Amino acid sequence: MHILINIAAIFFLVMGLVFFLGGAVGIIRMPDFYSRLHPAGKLDTLGIFAMVTGLVIFNLHHFSLETLLLSIKMFLIVFFVFLASPTATHSIVDAGMRAGLRPWTQKKKKE
């Protein structure tokens, strides 16, 4: 039983790391401001979700009221990140558009 829980926890933690890595690579590789915000906003949110899920599963090793309460608090973090992170990305994109930054297109690169 313990081995199964460990495997599940490790699986989710590695999944979160993969998402974070993808986000970091995306921020470097993407061509312009808006497309860079895409990995920053989405993959970080999903990465945090996966990592906290892994930690929650690991935390529930010894099932009791205390660990359950801690797990609920951890999921609260995920809930608020899910609300706040896309909103922050949205407002940054909004500010960029209002400041007059043009999105990147393929044509521009050929010139």
Added chain:
Amino acid sequence: MKFFGFVIVCLTGGLLLYGTMDLPDWGDPGSPASTHLSDYYIEHIVEETQVPNLVTAVLADYRGYDTMFETAVVFCAGLACFLLLRDFRPKKDRYFRHVPTGVMLHFKNPQTRLIAGNEFEHMDKDWVPSDMIIKTVCRILIPFIQIYALYVVAHGDFSPGGGFQGGVIFGSSLILMAISYNLKTLVKRVTEKFLSVFAALGVLIYVGLGVAAMLMGGHFLDYGMLAPLLPSDPGHIRALGMLGVEIGVGIAVMAVMVIIYINIVSEGRHDEGL
């Protein structure tokens, strides 16, 4: 010139690195930092104060003077911002938006009045379109941020946290309100008088607890002497005193954060900005 700067940077870095050679190793039990007071703190704090968080105990009890004057410094920062930036002259130009249609109104005459309500809302000169997503999410999040700030203040003696951190979180929730709506919304709810009184009240709570301890016959900030005033068992009284001090610090930091923000973004006019 660039080469000259590079040489200076290299020299300074080299000197700093040379200086670190004399520092004790990390975690060295024989280093000066861990030979005199640290042992005493680690051995005696829990039995003397019944506070499990040693950092809070050292900060708010053993080094109470230090933290008290830190709070006073924060208060002085807010006061200096107010004295330097506050500008009481009203602005001539005012903007309103008709909410259902989005039509903008520009008032050049300061005498004309328009009551902002459900149909008209104040607008800043730097025109910001009303964004429903940001407003809604901030409206949902702000109460939770404030509850979390109170949690951080109240848990100062049991887990990481305390007055400074909680005050900053509470202040940033109010600043978030000013960013997501506009500055007028914040100033209408949290008036300048309220903020000034609370900034002073926070410091007053801290100093008042110290003076109360003095009046009860102890030293300044000797919370153990407050035992007859508070309904609690005498062993736990120092933790309660620390909690009171943390609440004072939190109130002062919260008020000063918002005072500084409002004064800077509106250039001291408290009407519009950011």
